[in-house]
Amino acid sequence: MSDVKTTTIAIDAMGGDFGPEVTLAGAAITLERRPDTRFVLFGDETAIEKVLDGHPALRKASVVHHCEMSIAMDAKPSQALRQGRQRSSMWKAIEAVKTGEAQVSVSAGNTGALMAMAKFCLRTMAEIERPAIAAIWPTLRGESIVLDVGATIGADAQQLIDFSMMGGAMARALFGLERPTVGLLNIGVEEVKGQDEVREAGRLLKESNLEHIQYHGFVEGDDLGKGTVDVVVTEGFTGNVALKTAEGTAKQIGAYLREAMSRTILAKLGYILAKGAFDRLRDKMDPRKVNGGVFLGLNGIVIKSHGGADAEGFAAALDLAHAMARHELMDKIAADLQSFHDRMGSEPTRQEAESGSASA
Structure with missing residues (x-):
């Protein structure tokens, strides 16, 4: 052992x-x-x-x-x-x-x-206030990571940034990506949209220019299935609703297909002729293959x-x-968090820079 x-x-x-x-x-x-x-x-x-x-x-x-x-x-x-x-x-x-x-x-x-x-x-890890649950999400491009899907209901800007670091580290470990793309789930892609916490987290991620992740910006609900980014970050309530909605939609589509394919003799014949394609679709939509939520933080x-x-x-x-x-997920998370806090501690934010210029 x-x-x-x-x-x-x-x-x-x-x-x-x-x-x-x-x-x-x-x-x-x-x-x-x-x-x-x-x-x-x-x-x-x-x-x-x-x-x-x-x-x-x-x-x-x-x-x-x-x-x-x-x-x-x-x-x-x-x-x-x-x-x-x-x-x-x-x-x-x-x-x-x-x-x-x-x-x-x-x-x-x-x-x-x-x-x-x-x-x-x-x-929890030294730099983490609250943990997150990360889920693997099947997409048109392959797979993405979505977090949080239920651990932390409501999250401030710093917690969303922590989730971004942890999700990025998981993407590096699981997908072998050197610099995964990260997006914050929002009601629009414009910087003026969304809650204050989400906008502030986006601003800080954009300013920090981190070594191990590439901040994409805001993403919307339809970007989850598209696979627009490697990591989608949100708070637990929204993430859990999105997860359960996606699972329910997959079951709904499966039920529609089974009903349609068994309705007439021609439909049954069509199913037999297209069985290979339907098997691939069923394999893609099989929730068993993406089972497992990772507790991060x-x-x-x-x-x-x-x-x-x-x-x-x-x-x-x-x-x-x-x-x-x-x-070595734990090592990657620790390194990414340290990198972010070191960078934010050594580089002034835009507000600090503007304040310093005004006083000069």
Whole structure:
């Protein structure tokens, strides 16, 4: 487990709607795709061992830690933190990152409880006031990163800038981009539009001319699907609404297509003739392939899988965890934040420069 060439992932095996049956099946899929992965499994040892009987390769690549309780999907975050601290599979999986037993933690459990425990256990990074959840967003160009999608409701200019730095670092780690483009989600692309916090964040990002990200400017809702920028930044309320709207729209389109293709004999024949194209469309719209929200801004990497994900979906979250650990996400975030604060501390803002000129 200490081999530096391996990537070790801590799993809350009891999390999600289906528990070990799905989380361990997902781990087995990831192990096939990424044999350098090792797992630390937390949960009911009897239930875990029963599932491991069907996955001998996964058993060899895993260590099991028994936990006496798991966090219910409907538990209140404060209740989960009070009752599950030090005892639950969710807490122990996060703690494994803190102690260094694992490089990243993954859970399909209660989102609020996971965020509360992660913040309490790992704490936020020195320069970060509030964390964010980053999601992978399928686009016409490929994939983008969108944050925040639910961790921080409302955000001031500094927090939006922090999200920009963290999202840019994630894009560098995940997509291999040297200088990803970043846009602030707004109601228009003109600089005079939007809330004061968004305009101020845009001004500061534009003035800072950062080394590791390229500030694009404001983007609108339709730019999400276009893939106009590599990273789209917004606060958690708007981001979560956008995420749920996109998921619902994808399901709606899928339902329309299934109904249309089964309506007449000619439609069914057309489906057969165009099956390859429809298969590619279904693959593009498959939410399982982009499963996994990354908690950014903490002293460690925690990834939230959708609670209702199947084995393939949970494997996608584990694959994301592997990539984040392998490409040293934490180091990139720390370096980008330091670069921004150093630059802002050494270079006067436009207002400061104008004030100095007036006094002279």
